[in-house]
Amino acid sequence: MDSIVVKGGRELNGQIHIAGAKNAALALMPATLLSEEPLTLTNAPRLSDMKTMAELLRSLGAEITALQDGKVQVMSTHGAINTTADYDIVRKMRASNLVLGPLLAREGHAIVSLPGGCAIGARPMDIHTDGLEKMGASIELKDGYLHAKAAGGKLKGAVIDFPFASVGATENLMMAATLAKGTTVINNAAREPEIVDLATCLRAMGAQIEGDGTSRIEIQGVDRLGGATHPVVTDRIELGTYMLAPVFTGGEIECIGGRMHLVESFVEKLDAAGVDVTETKLGLKVKRRGDRPRAVDVTTEPFPGFPTDLQAQMMAMLCIADGKSVLTETIFENRFMHAPELIRMGADIEVHGNTATVTGVDKMKGAPVMATDLRASVSLILAGLASEGETIVNRVYHLDRGYEHVEEKLGAVGAQIERITGK
Numbered sequence: 001m002d003s004i005v006v007k008g009g010r011e012l013n014g015q016i017h018i019a020g021a022k023n024a025a026l027a028l029m030p031a032t033l034l035s036e037e038p039l040t041l042t043n044a045p046r047l048s049d050m051k052t053m054a055e056l057l058r059s060l061g062a063e064i065t066a067l068q069d070g071k072v073q074v075m076s077t078h079g080a081i082n083t084t085a086d087y088d089i090v091r092k093m094r095a096s097n098l099v100l101g102p103l104l105a106r107e108g109h110a111i112v113s114l115p116g117g118c119a120i121g122a123r124p125m126d127i128h129t130d131g132l133e134k135m136g137a138s139i140e141l142k143d144g145y146l147h148a149k150a151a152g153g154k155l156k157g158a159v160i161d162f163p164f165a166s167v168g169a170t171e172n173l174m175m176a177a178t179l180a181k182g183t184t185v186i187n188n189a190a191r192e193p194e195i196v197d198l199a200t201c202l203r204a205m206g207a208q209i210e211g212d213g214t215s216r217i218e219i220q221g222v223d224r225l226g227g228a229t230h231p232v233v234t235d236r237i238e239l240g241t242y243m244l245a246p247v248f249t250g251g252e253i254e255c256i257g258g259r260m261h262l263v264e265s266f267v268e269k270l271d272a273a274g275v276d277v278t279e280t281k282l283g284l285k286v287k288r289r290g291d292r293p294r295a296v297d298v299t300t301e302p303f304p305g306f307p308t309d310l311q312a313q314m315m316a317m318l319c320i321a322d323g324k325s326v327l328t329e330t331i332f333e334n335r336f337m338h339a340p341e342l343i344r345m346g347a348d349i350e351v352h353g354n355t356a357t358v359t360g361v362d363k364m365k366g367a368p369v370m371a372t373d374l375r376a377s378v379s380l381i382l383a384g385l386a387s388e389g390e391t392i393v394n395r396v397y398h399l400d401r402g403y404e405h406v407e408e409k410l411g412a413v414g415a416q417i418e419r420i421t422g423k
């Protein structure tokens with residue numbers, strides 16, 4: 001297993017290119033199941049999660065070609081397709097559950113393994129399955145697999161009220177509704193930019209969707225969808241992660257491809273912490289005002305609130321801020337696993353349930369630490385940038401799921417960082 005070694009204390013200056021969004025691409029790729037025509041994604045991120053999704057779609061009968069060093073994915077699914085998504089592949093990545101809606105819409109039946117729990121929480125699928133049942137699907141859990149069948153082989157439009165603005169459930173139901181008979185309305189839908197990106201791609205394929213980006217989405221079912229070429233939206237979580245880097249080290253970083261509308265609530269918190277963010281023609285320029293950020297309280301919420309996927313990175317920054325901050329995680333039940341690792345580096349954090357109180361310290365010290373989930377692992381690298389001595393982050397396969405070549409991107413702007421290839 002690879003590790004990443006960071007030596008702290010270097011100021012960062014320069015430009016970092018932000019890739020296409022992992023959480024958009026993982027919803028866009030299953031959309032190929034909805035049409036027999038080719039679907040091409042450009043600006044696709046080059047991540048291990050994309051490889052896992054490609055493996056799953058190939059097992060269902062899709063043909064996928066990665067071009068231009070993986071940044072373009074050309075996919076097509078013609079003819080009969082296999083409608084069983086096997087546990088062996090699904091267990092590696094929860095987003096595999098996003099084939100359920102498209103398979104039901106295309107073939108009228110599907111057998112999809114439950115993804116199983118994950119480090120950050122139980123992450124059930126009840127909002128997905130309740131919505132699909134409202135559209136006339138019968139869904140039974142047998143031996144860890146969801147066996148789904150659409151009555152009469154075709155889903156029908158329905159009005160669906162979500163108890164929680166689930167991102168994945170919004171994506172699954174939106175895709176299922178594109179080929180259903182009649183009109184579907186999703187109330188309390190998720191509003192993330194990745195939802196808008198998926199709706200934009202589905203419209204390019206011929207779907208009739210309105211209201212994406214608001215909490216009420218209306219979809220008129222059509223008989224068939226065609227192909228499309230779609231550019232994957234910029235990754236707002238990778239963007240926020242690299243915007244934080246100069247806050248740890250001093251200096252100025254321009255995140256190329258970043259746009260303010262993707263990270264508004266995050267920028268509000270950076271401003272309160274004493275960080276300047278300026279939108280340029282190319283992206284977002286970030287520089288901290290003083291020689292140390294200020295403490296700020298943060299509560300994670302569905303978009304447009306503060307993103308849960310930037311909570312770990314923000315906690316790492318607050319560990320060196322001037323003052324006491326309170327972080328409240330409202331989306332997942334177990335998303336503070338980075339706290340004990342940051343404490344090993346000298347941070348002062350007290351966790352009580354879904355609240356963490358962080359008291360800033362003057363200096364943190366590098367240490368060997370363990371990555372536990374994707375965003376926790378990158379928060380440890382950020383902390384290492386501002387720590388005395390050497391930080392060794394182990395199990396970086398978590399990192400490779402969501403960040404392209406993090407050591408190259410940070411190294412190019414002055415960080416002392418290298419990857420040690422493990423046995």
Ligand code: EPZ
Pocket residue numbers: 022023024026094095121122123124125126127128129164165166167168169308309331332333374375402
């Ligand atoms: C997406 O996961 C993202 N993943 C997550 O990013 C992100 O943290 C999450 O949205 C919230 O923004 C992808 O897009 C691939 P949810 P998803 O359904 O769709 C509960 C990362 O680091 N819930 O909005 O699974 C669930 O347990 C990852 O890139 C139900 O109870 O998120 C969780 O507590 C991590 N029943 C909360 O809702 C359901 O049927 C949010 O889940 C569905 C969800």
